[in-house]
Amino acid sequence: MASRNRQILLAQRPNGLPDQSTYSFVETxxxxxxxxxxxxxxxxLSVDPYMRGKMSDAKSYTAPFELNKPLQGGVVxxxxxxxxxxxxxxxxxxxxxxxxxxxAIDGNQIRKIDPNRAPITTALYVTGMPGLTAYFGLLNIGQxxxxxxxxxxxxxxxxxxxxxxxxxxxxxxxxxxxxSDEKNAYLTEELGFDAAINYKTTDNIRKALKEACPxxxxxxxxxxxxxxxxxxxxxxNFHARIALCGQIAHYNxxxxxxxxxxxxxxxxxxVLLKGFxxxxxxxxxxxxxxxxxxxxxxxxxxxxxxxxxxxxxxxxAFLGLFRGDNLGKxxxxxx
Amino acid sequence: MASRNRQILLAQRPNGLPDQSTYSFVETxxxxxxxxxxxxxxxxLSVDPYMRGKMSDAKSYTAPFELNKPLQGGVVxxxxxxxxxxxxxxxxxxxxxxxxxxxAIDGNQIRKIDPNRAPITTALYVTGMPGLTAYFGLLNIGQxxxxxxxxxxxxxxxxxxxxxxxxxxxxxxxxxxxxSDEKNAYLTEELGFDAAINYKTTDNIRKALKEACPxxxxxxxxxxxxxxxxxxxxxxNFHARIALCGQIAHYNxxxxxxxxxxxxxxxxxxVLLKGFxxxxxxxxxxxxxxxxxxxxxxxxxxxxxxxxxxxxxxxxAFLGLFRGDNLGKxxxxxx
Numbered sequence: 220m221a222s223r224n225r226q227i228l229l230a231q232r233p234n235g236l237p238d239q240s241t242y243s244f245v246e247t248x249x250x251x252x253x254x255x256x257x258x259x260x261x262x263x264l265s266v267d268p269y270m271r272g273k274m275s276d277a278k279s280y281t282a283p284f285e286l287n288k289p290l291q292g293g294v295v296x297x298x299x300x301x302x303x304x305x306x307x308x309x310x311x312x313x314x315x316x317x318x319x320x321x322x323a324i325d326g327n328q329i330r331k332i333d334p335n336r337a338p339i340t341t342a343l344y345v346t347g348m349p350g351l352t353a354y355f356g357l358l359n360i361g362q363x364x365x366x367x368x369x370x371x372x373x374x375x376x377x378x379x380x381x382x383x384x385x386x387x388x389x390x391x392x393x394x395x396x397x398x399s400d401e402k403n404a405y406l407t408e409e410l411g412f413d414a415a416i417n418y419k420t421t422d423n424i425r426k427a428l429k430e431a432c433p434x435x436x437x438x439x440x441x442x443x444x445x446x447x448x449x450x451x452x453x454x455x456n457f458h459a460r461i462a463l464c465g466q467i468a469h470y471n472x473x474x475x476x477x478x479x480x481x482x483x484x485x486x487x488x489x490v491l492l493k494g495f496x497x498x499x500x501x502x503x504x505x506x507x508x509x510x511x512x513x514x515x516x517x518x519x520x521x522x523x524x525x526x527x528x529x530x531x532x533x534x535x536a537f538l539g540l541f542r543g544d545n546l547g548k549x550x551x552x553x554x
Numbered sequence: 555m556a557s558r559n560r561q562i563l564l565a566q567r568p569n570g571l572p573d574q575s576t577y578s579f580v581e582t583x584x585x586x587x588x589x590x591x592x593x594x595x596x597x598x599l600s601v602d603p604y605m606r607g608k609m610s611d612a613k614s615y616t617a618p619f620e621l622n623k624p625l626q627g628g629v630v631x632x633x634x635x636x637x638x639x640x641x642x643x644x645x646x647x648x649x650x651x652x653x654x655x656x657x658a659i660d661g662n663q664i665r666k667i668d669p670n671r672a673p674i675t676t677a678l679y680v681t682g683m684p685g686l687t688a689y690f691g692l693l694n695i696g697q698x699x700x701x702x703x704x705x706x707x708x709x710x711x712x713x714x715x716x717x718x719x720x721x722x723x724x725x726x727x728x729x730x731x732x733x734s735d736e737k738n739a740y741l742t743e744e745l746g747f748d749a750a751i752n753y754k755t756t757d758n759i760r761k762a763l764k765e766a767c768p769x770x771x772x773x774x775x776x777x778x779x780x781x782x783x784x785x786x787x788x789x790x791n792f793h794a795r796i797a798l799c800g801q802i803a804h805y806n807x808x809x810x811x812x813x814x815x816x817x818x819x820x821x822x823x824x825v826l827l828k829g830f831x832x833x834x835x836x837x838x839x840x841x842x843x844x845x846x847x848x849x850x851x852x853x854x855x856x857x858x859x860x861x862x863x864x865x866x867x868x869x870x871a872f873l874g875l876f877r878g879d880n881l882g883k884x885x886x887x888x889x
Contacts, residue, residue, distance in 0.1 A: 480810070485827070
């Protein structure tokens, strides 16, 4: 057991894309425990696009990260020491923990996972926050019906790949939009998407979408925003549903971007649009995890991970989300 | 009984605002009846903003008006002749009829109204399509809760005035946005709105809204779109709901207008937006009419009509909706 604890702090709030000045790296003592707390040693850390929002202090659905405090994210780790009756040293647990080697946390804020049931990293992906985000956004907001057409932007991102596979389970035609031919080949050949559009090489995204969606678009799961969404919005069917999950095209905007006004179109087609965050559905997590774990064990949901080694590489792994580096879930292996 | 039937036809589809070339005026024979049909002599005709959409042949929620056929709208009239067992000469009826002195229509497409229960024109307003539009948009989509803040654009229009009064019945703080001080005085002094903003004389609509909505905005009933909505969108609370009823600022656009992208804001606040048309709620009309008639009889809903005389003035009365002439429901008295 190392005698020091490396932490990554939020040094200043980024204006636009985060860079080295956003972070500071410190070494501290390993924390000692208060009653009911548990000391967790991180094994894997999840980096996710939503964290960009928490680096700003703009009004949002969750409290921002605090300046000069450790950043936090989804972690799977091992209990080293416990002052909570539910946990013992050696337990594998998951929760929202520091970007650090060690975190001391109230035992009520973490949950135990069974390392024999599925690879432990799936608790950060298919049966964790990204999987639940896909599940509730698609099923509760999108309400896809058999035979309908579902379009997913950011389709090769962690959430997008799960969305498409759940939509296939529900009997839909599924069209993904992603940024490379390699990603798109994976979506159609490995994950069963019916079609995939490379927005970087297509000169007319609307035309490509129209060809891929001959019956129009019934459900749109949006991770991206911007011009891709503009094109989708022009092809919606009556009573289409839009699950607004991400706007990664805009997370680093430093001014208000302009785009075509589309609400007249939503009006004419009685469209539903709902922004959401996974915690809106916290009271249904148990049902979601149960379905996702079942589909995972049945092989109906496949997944891909991209694992970077070393806590010190977490900032760059996070930036990779915005460069479109990742095919599948980006994780950082800490120990 | 006149021996001729004046009709107003759609002569050509307008590009931008309708003008004289949009319409043609003809005189025809009074139609003779097929089995189950009823001949109705129009007394009052309703002109409503949604008709602009039906003058275009763009894909929409309802079929467009046909070229060289009579325009149609809500009418209250008198049965002159009947080949339908449910109707007798002298009955007062309402339905979607021609812009004309007389219409022959299947009796199943109209309904009888009781002229002793309420003024017959209320069937074109409070208990008719505009009232039901306010009712379902506000209550089914907006779901206002006691103490919440509801903002209505186009507040002095026919639908807007009912929306605000229903929101008051539900115990909300109600803020209207309209285009004259006279309209706003009516909203606050006669209809009980808590505040009203004149968007034509306010130099900073967002600032005025912020002052009028110290606790933010929970429900937005939008009849207008454009820059007014941009301002509202920047002040929405978490889990705000938007009933998208009209976009009158854009009905006569001849090209796609640009505006600030706002979906990042909807995402951060888990906002719901739903476009709708009253017929989406056709299976609940009975409940809506019942509530509206009750509130009307109890004096909880007041209304104002603006009545123009003469079928020949219907096109200009319709245009007045876009000039913002109207305070309350615009009707045309035919006979």
